[in-house]
Amino acid sequence: xxxxxxxxxxxxxxxxxxxxxxxxxxxxxxxxxxxxxxxxxxxxxxxxxxxxxxxxxxxxxxxxxxxxxxxxxxxxxxxxxxxxxxxxxxxxxxxxxxxxxxxxxxxxxxxxxxxxxxxxxxxxxxxxxxxxxxxxxxxxxxxxxxxxxxxxxxxxxxxxxxxxxxxxxxxxxxxxxxxxxxxxxxxxxxxxxxxxxxxxxxxxxxxxxxxxxxxxxxxxxxxxxxxxxxxxxxxxxxxxxxxxxxxxxxxxxxxxxxxxxxxxxxxxxxxxxxxxxxxxxxxxxxxxxxxxxxxxxxxxxxxxxxxxxxx
Amino acid sequence: xxxxxxxxxxxxxxxxxxxxxxxxxxxxxxxxxxxxxxxxxxxxxxxxxxxxxxxxxxxxxxxxxxxxxxxxxxxxxxxxxxxxxxxxxxxxxxxxxxxxxxxxxxxxxxxxxxxxxxxxxxxxxxxxxxxxxxxxxxxxxxxxxxxxxxxxxxxxxxxxxxxxxxxxxxxxxxxxxxxxxxxxxxxxxxxxxxxxxxxxxxxxxxxxxxxxxxxxxxxxxxxxxxxxxxxxxxxxxxxxxxxxxxxxxxxxxxxxxxxxxxxxxxxxxxxxxxxxxxxxxxxxxxxxxxxxxxx
Numbered sequence: 083x084x085x086x087x088x089x090x091x092x093x094x095x096x097x098x099x100x101x102x103x104x105x106x107x108x109x110x111x112x113x114x115x116x117x118x119x120x121x122x123x124x125x126x127x128x129x130x131x132x133x134x135x136x137x138x139x140x141x142x143x144x145x146x147x148x149x150x151x152x153x154x155x156x157x158x159x160x161x162x163x164x165x166x167x168x169x170x171x172x173x174x175x176x177x178x179x180x181x182x183x184x185x186x187x188x189x190x191x192x193x194x195x196x197x198x199x200x201x202x203x204x205x206x207x208x209x210x211x212x213x214x215x216x217x218x219x220x221x222x223x224x225x226x227x228x229x230x231x232x233x234x235x236x237x238x239x240x241x242x243x244x245x246x247x248x249x250x251x252x253x254x255x256x257x258x259x260x261x262x263x264x265x266x267x268x269x270x271x272x273x274x275x276x277x278x279x280x281x282x283x284x285x286x287x288x289x290x291x292x293x294x295x296x297x298x299x300x301x302x303x304x305x306x307x308x309x310x311x312x313x314x315x316x317x318x319x320x321x322x323x324x325x326x327x328x329x330x331x332x333x334x335x336x337x338x339x340x341x342x343x344x345x346x347x348x349x350x351x352x353x354x355x356x357x358x359x360x361x362x363x364x365x366x367x368x369x370x371x372x373x374x375x376x377x378x379x380x381x382x383x384x385x386x387x388x389x390x391x392x393x
Numbered sequence: 394x395x396x397x398x399x400x401x402x403x404x405x406x407x408x409x410x411x412x413x414x415x416x417x418x419x420x421x422x423x424x425x426x427x428x429x430x431x432x433x434x435x436x437x438x439x440x441x442x443x444x445x446x447x448x449x450x451x452x453x454x455x456x457x458x459x460x461x462x463x464x465x466x467x468x469x470x471x472x473x474x475x476x477x478x479x480x481x482x483x484x485x486x487x488x489x490x491x492x493x494x495x496x497x498x499x500x501x502x503x504x505x506x507x508x509x510x511x512x513x514x515x516x517x518x519x520x521x522x523x524x525x526x527x528x529x530x531x532x533x534x535x536x537x538x539x540x541x542x543x544x545x546x547x548x549x550x551x552x553x554x555x556x557x558x559x560x561x562x563x564x565x566x567x568x569x570x571x572x573x574x575x576x577x578x579x580x581x582x583x584x585x586x587x588x589x590x591x592x593x594x595x596x597x598x599x600x601x602x603x604x605x606x607x608x609x610x611x612x613x614x615x616x617x618x619x620x621x622x623x624x625x626x627x628x629x630x631x632x633x634x635x636x637x638x639x640x641x642x643x644x645x646x647x648x649x650x651x652x653x654x655x656x657x658x659x660x661x662x663x664x665x666x667x668x669x670x671x672x673x674x675x676x677x678x679x680x681x682x683x684x685x686x687x688x
Contacts, residue, residue, distance in 0.1 A: 137494045137497070139497075184673055184676050184677070187676055187680040188632075188676075188680060190493055190494070191436050191493045191494065191497060192632060194436075194494065194497055195436065195628045195629075195631065195632050196632055196672070196676065198625060198628055199625060199628050199629040199632060199669055199672055200669065200672075200673075202625040202626075202629070202669065203666050203669035203670075206665040206666045206669075207666065209665075210662055210665075320625065324501060324505070327498065327501075331498065359512075359513065360509045360510075360512040360513045361509070361513065362509075363505050363506075363508065363509035363512070364505065364506050364509035364510055364513070366502075366505055366509075367501075367502045367503065367504070367505025367506035367507075367509060368502070368506055369502070370498060370499070370501060370502025370505065371484065371499055371502040371503060371506070373498075373502075374488075374495050374498050374499040374502065375484065375487055375499065378491075378495070
């Protein structure tokens with residue numbers, strides 16, 4: 083139904099089984115939740131780079147603002163976690179409309195620079211605005227009770243909610259890619275002038291894709307804020323934008339499972355290297371360079387090429 | 394005290410000077426970016442890291458070699474420029490046949506590695522670099538006190554920018570370079586070693602960033618993140634100016650620095666974002682940038 087090829091369907095089943103089984107066999111659920119949030123963020127980013135061919139270097143703006151809004155509404159308005167995450171996604175979408183409207187005026191390298199600059203503006207705004215708590219961020223965000231019933235302070239309860247959000251987001255993106263709308267996006271990626279000459283308003287398509295992508299980035303940010311009970315300037319900083327680029331590049335640009343694999347590897351590496359301070363940055367930079375120089379298809383892309391499958 | 398638009402004169406001129414200084418750095422950095430982009434079709438994300446390395450080179454020359462500010466102003470750009478050439482020869486040249494975006498990603502990775510390494514060995518708190526005694530102190534201009542070093546930075550930056558412009562626009566070397574930017578194959582057919590021209594262009598752009606780094610060393614503390622704070626603004630400057638014109642990059646850099654300085658006087662909270670607001674306005678009205686050409 084969602085447009086999966088047989089191989090992709092097997093991959094999807096394997097992914098769902100892993101999501102269900104890993105926490106039960108002793109993998110730390112907090113770590114898995116971080117992976118799932120990053121994976122959803124990277125999937126959202128991949129929608130732009132992989133299927134529209136536009137590299138956004140400002141996705142932290144949507145992730146971070148989604149995170150701030152979700153944290154703020156749940157802490158001060160005491161809304162339900164689902165409502166807070168929804169509001170996070172809505173914030174991402176509205177911000178995506180504003181920034182996307184400006185950024186799609188240029189393409190290629192300029193698109194990357196413009197999104198970077200606009201996201202930097204959002205960063206400075208968050209640094210000054212009173213509601214973000216400046217350097218401290220919004221801390222001690224309560225998880226609350228889902229629908230007023232399920233106590234999310236239990237990590238496993240929270241985990242199933244995060245897993246459900248991730249799978250829903252993943253399926254939504256897959257559905258978008260394989261819809262007629264998604265086919266037009268791919269046509270724009272391959273040859274924009276041709277798509278225009280066929281009568282498609284390419285700017286509208288690009289903008290809608292950008293809004294969808296930023297909405298899901300906002301959802302990922304909001305979920306992350308509730309899981310960890312904190313929203314900070316780090317979430318809007320451009321290093322977060324860089325991280326999502328790295329995640330997707332390492333996993334495989336334009337592959338369905340690449341962002342998920344990339345998120346697992348990058349988050350695992352950060353977890354492992356956290357004790358070594360700046361070496362995290364150095365390692366990330368080195369992986370970036372290796373990927374670009376020798377490994378442009380990414381992990382999933384290489385596996386797919388070896389098995390002659392589209393994954 | 395003179396009041397201008399309800400603002401004390403010295404405050405206004407002081408902020409204008411600060412704006413000019415920031416503008417000088419924007420101009421030098423965006424100039425380097427524009428020259429490199431023209432030849433290599435790569436946006437050098439590592440430009441900020443190389444600027445920082447220039448400042449560190451000056452600090453190390455003094456610390457470990459006892460070599461002072463003025464020799465460092467020549468030596469540091471040469472050293473970092475040579476390092477840039479090494480980067481181009483070993484890594485960046487693999488990017489020319491690929492989509493432009495890969496060049497951006499590669500240089501972004503480089504900047505992470507470089508800044509991470511410096512942070513590891515020198516911490517992020519910053520190292521002091523003394524203003525050379527001959528440029529220390531301040532002079533009274535009548536309407537304001539001018540710290541001599543700050544005046545020197547503005548003048549030196551203007552001279553270097555002008556020299557770069559003159560080399561590119563008025564010399565045979567610059568003519569070759571511009572021709573190679575337009576049509577590399579044709580220029581190669583005339584017997585010019587284009588790959589070498591590309592390498593030297595990258596080295597030159599990097600040397601410019603390093604020179605800016607040495608100038609910046611006594612003003613800002615020498616720290617691994619000093620390039621980071623500039624580079625995002627410089628990207629906005631490049632988008633505003635468009636990358637078609639050398640003079641455009643210089644004017645946009647200085648102009649935006651001044652606008653930033655003025656904003657600091659009248660609406661301090663907005664000073665960090667004003668460059669980006671200008672970028673938004675330019676994108677809405679002339680998407681190719683003030684001096685951009687059709688691609």
